[in-house]
Amino acid sequence: MPTHSERRVLPYTPRQLYDLVSDVEKYPEFLPWCVAARVRERSDRLVIADLAIGFRLFRERFTSKVTLSPDAPDGPRIDTTYADGPFKHLMNHWIFHPHEKGCEIDFYVEFEFRSRLLQATIELLFHEAVRRMVAAFEARAAKLYGKVAA
Numbered sequence: 001m002p003t004h005s006e007r008r009v010l011p012y013t014p015r016q017l018y019d020l021v022s023d024v025e026k027y028p029e030f031l032p033w034c035v036a037a038r039v040r041e042r043s044d045r046l047v048i049a050d051l052a053i054g055f056r057l058f059r060e061r062f063t064s065k066v067t068l069s070p071d072a073p074d075g076p077r078i079d080t081t082y083a084d085g086p087f088k089h090l091m092n093h094w095i096f097h098p099h100e101k102g103c104e105i106d107f108y109v110e111f112e113f114r115s116r117l118l119q120a121t122i123e124l125l126f127h128e129a130v131r132r133m134v135a136a137f138e139a140r141a142a143k144l145y146g147k148v149a150a
Helices: 012-020 024-030 118-143
Strands: 001-011 034-042 046-054 058-071 079-082 088-101 104-114
Touching: 001 118, 012 058, 012 079, 012 088, 012 104, 012 118, 024 034, 024 118, 034 058, 058 088, 058 118, 104 118
Parallel strands: none
Antiparallel strands: 001 104, 034 046, 046 058, 058 079, 079 088, 088 104
C-alpha cells in the first residue's frame, strides 16, 4: 500500500493552514486533479464530502469523512478516512504544529484502490502527485495570506 509522509515549515500560523485545508469546497479551485467537491454535511468537528478526481482518462468519485480537531493538544489537526467509492482503504492526516518560523505541517497519506489495475497505474505517479498536492496547498496559502504571514 503506498504511503507518503512529509514535514515542512511554512511562514503561516497553524490556524491559517488548518482553515485552508478544512475548506474542502474550495479544493477544485487550486488542487491538481480535484475536479469537483461537494460537502454533504458539515459541523464544527466533522465534514462528509464527495470529491471527484481526474487525470487523463482516469476519473473517480469518492466520499470521505473529515474529522476536524482545531484544539488538539499538539496543534490543529485534520484526519480523513474513506467512506465510499473506489478505494479499499484511504487515510490521511494534517497536523499543524506551532513553530518559531510559523507552522510545521505534518502530512501523511496511505491508500489502496479496489482495482489492481488502477492501483498499479496510480502507484507509478503517487509520490509526485502527492508532492504536487502539498505544493498546491502551499501556493494557495501564499495567495490567500501573502508570502509571509506568520
